[in-house]
Amino acid sequence: xxxxxxxxxxxxxxxxxxxxxxxxxxxxxxxxxxxxxxxxxxxxxxxxxxxxxxxxxxxxxxxxxxxxxxxxxxxxxxxxxxxxxxxxxxxxxxxxxxxxxxxxxxxxxxxxxxxxxxxxxxxxxxxxxxxxxxxxxxxxxxxxxxxxxxxxxxxxxxxxxxxxxxxxxxxxxxxxxxxxxxxxxxxxxxxxxxxxxxxxxxxxxxxxxxxxxxxxxxxxxxxxxxxxxxxxxxxxxxxxxxxxxxxxxxxxxxxxxxxxxxxxxxxxxxxxxxxxxxxxxxxxxxxxxxxxxxxxxxxxxxxxxx
Amino acid sequence: xxxxxxxxxxxxxxxxxxxxxxxxxxxxxxxxxxxxxxxxxxxxxxxxxxxxxxxxxxxxxxxxxxxxxxxxxxxxxxxxxxxxxxxxxxxxxxxxxxxxxxxxxxxxxxxxxxxxxxxxxxxxxxxxxxxxxxxxxxxxxxxxxxxxxxxxxxxxxxxxxxxxxxxxxxxxxxxxxxxxxxxxxxxxxxxxxxxxxxxxxxxxxxxxxxxxxxxxxxxxxxxxxxxxxxxxxxxxxxxxxxxxxxxxxxxxxxxxxxxxxxxxxxxxxxxxxxxxxxxxxxxxxxxxxxxxxxxxxxxxxxxxxxxxxxxxxxxxxxxxxxxxxxxxxxxxxxxxxxxxxxxxxxxxxxxxxxxxxxxxxxxxxxxxxxxxxxxxxxxxxxxxxxxxxxxxxxxxxxxxxxxxxxxxxxxxxxxxxxxxxxxxxxxxxxxxxxxxxxxxxxxxxxxxxxxxxxxxxxxxxxxxxxxxxxxxxxxxxxxxxxxxxxxxxxxxxxxxxxxxxxxxxxxxxxxxxxxx
Numbered sequence: 001x002x003x004x005x006x007x008x009x010x011x012x013x014x015x016x017x018x019x020x021x022x023x024x025x026x027x028x029x030x031x032x033x034x035x036x037x038x039x040x041x042x043x044x045x046x047x048x049x050x051x052x053x054x055x056x057x058x059x060x061x062x063x064x065x066x067x068x069x070x071x072x073x074x075x076x077x078x079x080x081x082x083x084x085x086x087x088x089x090x091x092x093x094x095x096x097x098x099x100x101x102x103x104x105x106x107x108x109x110x111x112x113x114x115x116x117x118x119x120x121x122x123x124x125x126x127x128x129x130x131x132x133x134x135x136x137x138x139x140x141x142x143x144x145x146x147x148x149x150x151x152x153x154x155x156x157x158x159x160x161x162x163x164x165x166x167x168x169x170x171x172x173x174x175x176x177x178x179x180x181x182x183x184x185x186x187x188x189x190x191x192x193x194x195x196x197x198x199x200x201x202x203x204x205x206x207x208x209x210x211x212x213x214x215x216x217x218x219x220x221x222x223x224x225x226x227x228x229x230x231x232x233x234x235x236x237x238x239x240x241x242x243x244x245x246x247x248x249x250x251x252x253x254x255x256x257x258x259x260x261x262x263x264x265x266x267x268x269x270x271x272x273x274x275x276x277x278x279x280x281x282x283x284x285x286x287x288x289x290x291x292x293x294x295x296x297x298x299x300x301x302x303x304x305x306x
Numbered sequence: 307x308x309x310x311x312x313x314x315x316x317x318x319x320x321x322x323x324x325x326x327x328x329x330x331x332x333x334x335x336x337x338x339x340x341x342x343x344x345x346x347x348x349x350x351x352x353x354x355x356x357x358x359x360x361x362x363x364x365x366x367x368x369x370x371x372x373x374x375x376x377x378x379x380x381x382x383x384x385x386x387x388x389x390x391x392x393x394x395x396x397x398x399x400x401x402x403x404x405x406x407x408x409x410x411x412x413x414x415x416x417x418x419x420x421x422x423x424x425x426x427x428x429x430x431x432x433x434x435x436x437x438x439x440x441x442x443x444x445x446x447x448x449x450x451x452x453x454x455x456x457x458x459x460x461x462x463x464x465x466x467x468x469x470x471x472x473x474x475x476x477x478x479x480x481x482x483x484x485x486x487x488x489x490x491x492x493x494x495x496x497x498x499x500x501x502x503x504x505x506x507x508x509x510x511x512x513x514x515x516x517x518x519x520x521x522x523x524x525x526x527x528x529x530x531x532x533x534x535x536x537x538x539x540x541x542x543x544x545x546x547x548x549x550x551x552x553x554x555x556x557x558x559x560x561x562x563x564x565x566x567x568x569x570x571x572x573x574x575x576x577x578x579x580x581x582x583x584x585x586x587x588x589x590x591x592x593x594x595x596x597x598x599x600x601x602x603x604x605x606x607x608x609x610x611x612x613x614x615x616x617x618x619x620x621x622x623x624x625x626x627x628x629x630x631x632x633x634x635x636x637x638x639x640x641x642x643x644x645x646x647x648x649x650x651x652x653x654x655x656x657x658x659x660x661x662x663x664x665x666x667x668x669x670x671x672x673x674x675x676x677x678x679x680x681x682x683x684x685x686x687x688x689x690x691x692x693x694x695x696x697x698x699x700x701x702x703x704x705x706x707x708x709x710x711x712x713x714x715x716x717x718x719x720x721x722x723x724x725x726x727x728x729x730x731x732x733x734x735x736x737x738x739x740x741x742x743x744x745x746x747x748x749x750x751x752x753x754x755x756x757x758x759x760x761x762x763x764x765x766x767x768x769x770x771x772x773x774x775x776x777x778x779x780x781x782x783x784x785x786x787x788x789x790x791x792x793x794x795x796x797x798x799x800x801x802x803x804x805x806x807x808x809x810x811x812x813x814x815x816x817x818x819x820x821x822x
Binding site for chain 2: 159161164165166168171172175176178179180181200286291292
């Protein structure tokens with residue numbers, strides 16, 4: 001039973017950075033922009049948050065700082081891709097490489113000193129209930145925030161006018177422009193939000209998940225978040241399902257030997273990517289359904305002409 | 307009457323683009339409740355003028371007064387605020403959201419879809435529109451989408467509604483329905499600016515007309531009084547030549563022979579094609595009439611080779627081609643002008659020269675796998691010249707051309723290949739009156755020089771003008787051909803409706819004799 005609780009809580013914690021990053025990227029892609037640089041933004045967010053914590057700032061400041069750092073990094077991408085109309089694939093890949101370099105540079109002085117970590121909440125009575133306590137009421141606050149973000153994102157996209165505008169900019173910025181919306185400004189806002197979420201995800205990695213600095217510590221989670229968005233066919237609830245699945249894979253990898261799984265851990269690490277490809281092929285089968293979910297102008301540059 | 311302020315007054319509106327004056331001192335006025343036509347060929351400056359009124363483009367000179375007050379530099383948002391609405395030729399609807407959501411995007415305030423849905427239903431009912439607010443736009447036909455666009459404007463209670471070539475995408479019944487709506491709207495006091503190059507529509511619908519040619523006003527007329535001929539002369543600037551149809555001798559053996567061709571629906575709104583039998587001889591133009599969506603696209607892709615069927619009998623000069631892909635068919639002398647110009651007729655982001663190579667390789671624009679650039683450029687330039695395509699040269703991207711101009715280029719390209727068999731779908735769709743008659747003459751000339759020509763078109767008048775025989779394709783079935791002398795609008799119209807649809811029976815093709 002303890003092992004089950006360990007796997008479950010481990011999965012939820014592993015899923016949390018994926019959720020932040022993927023829900024952020026979902027908003028970015030719904031606006032028609034493809035930012036491949038999540039990994040870079042996460043790393044910079046992780047490094048800045050760790051630096052703040054390392055220098056004695058509170059955890060709250062560290063998380064906010066991490067999110068801001070991710071947002072500023074995304075701002076570079078936004079200027080290059082949205083204002084200067086650079087190819088989004090190239091700009092995003094460059095951002096990923098840039099982020100890993102910058103974060104490594106920031107992290108040179110950290111050594112292997114641990115920092116204070118985010119503690120799980122402790123609600124009297126509730127947290128102590130047998131089984132349910134540790135399963136539901138013993139996470140840190142960001143885990144709950146990440147999960148709450150799922151219905152919030154879905155509701156915002158589908159039930160508010162601003163969400164509707166964002167989706168339509170992702171379908172056709174030309175049309176949105178024609179009826180009087182500033183498509184470029186909306187895309188900027190989406191990219192900055194996505195950056196903040198990626199930065200927060202990175203901050204969670206460095207000051208909550210591990211609490212120790214390791215170069216390249218996100219270890220491909222930015223790429224997993226990216227494939228999660230496709231895996232989820234741009235739907236928030238499926239992002240949750242995917243994040244739990246992929247988070248679970250990570251944890252199973254750790255516990256694989258204890259459990260005596262016959263699979264080598266490399267297969268488990270590759271599984272999320274294979275799953276994303278399988279899902280992509282599956283949703284591509286039904287073209288008309290796909291057209292309703294996929295942002296039609298994804299990764300296409302848009303210039304507002306007079 | 308004169309003392310009254312008119313709803314819209316333009317004085318000396320001028321707009322210059324590098325190299326052209328799109329609008330040259332245009333003056334016109336529209337009263338409340340008036341349906342006013344802006345008539346002119348492609349490139350006459352109609353669309354620019356409308357964009358200036360709507361505020362999407364700023365004029366260089368001149369004054370616009372709306373209800374007596376001058377409009378300075380204004381934006382579309384400002385125009386909408388004043389009660390000026392515009393329905394574009396290319397719709398500005400989002401496909402992935404519902405009708406009500408699309409409309410909500412154009413309105414201020416919060417998203418209240420149920421209340422909006424009720425308003426949509428009421429307004430739709432009042433003007434006889436059929437609009438379901440909950441449907442996803444993706445599932446709507448072109449005509450239904452246009453109704454949504456119009457309804458979106460109507461909800462703003464407009465004082466001036468601008469429609470840019472609204473019928474270019476509509477089936478005939480839908481056109482009548484649109485006119486009913488517009489008349490009801492004008493009766494309520496809304497002024498309508500109706501842009502078109504179709505004379506009969508303007509004569510049927512409009513109270514007054516301003517005719518434009520090369521950016522200048524060439525006439526202010528009452529279209530109900532003026533004859534079509536007078537209007538055409540004002541538009542084109544000279545008399546239109548009638549297509550000359552010289553006598554012809556057709557070959558004994560057909561160039562294209564299709565026997566019992568059946569095909570599955572192509573695309574989501576497709577129609578099953580059943581048992582098509584068709585012959586086209588050298589020296590004749592054969593037409594296929596009928597409303598799109600009755601098997602037209604299926605027939606076209608079967609003949610072009612986009613859809614292969616080794617079992618069907620399609621012969622080109624006696625050789626089976628049913629199993630051959632498009633390039634093999636082209637090498638045997640087939641040329642094909644598809645209905646969609648961008649994407650199938652031409653690669654949108656390629657230059658006109660590159661687009662020439664796409665099909666011109668059969669005439670030496672490519673040799674041993676290498677492109678002959680100089681030849682391709684010469685070929686493209688010659689086509690641009692001969693078909694008076696308005697563009698800034700062979701290097702222009704296909705998608706920078708207006709629809710009609712690109713159509714002229716694609717048709718010119720295929721005609722220049724001197725094909726053995728030409729298949730063209732909607733050959734003059736969107737092409738202006740003057741150019742259309744030129745293109746039609748070229749098509750007839752091609753056949754008189756010994757080629758076989760098959761035209762698939764929705765425009766009956768066009769088919770009646772240039773075809774030696776006309777079939778009707780309706781519900782995926784092909785009627786027997788009606789020879790030139792006997793074909794009339796009424797006879798073909800009945801066939802389209804399916805009333806006298808009789809199918810080609812066993813082995814007989816009686817109309818062949820008549821064409822000889």
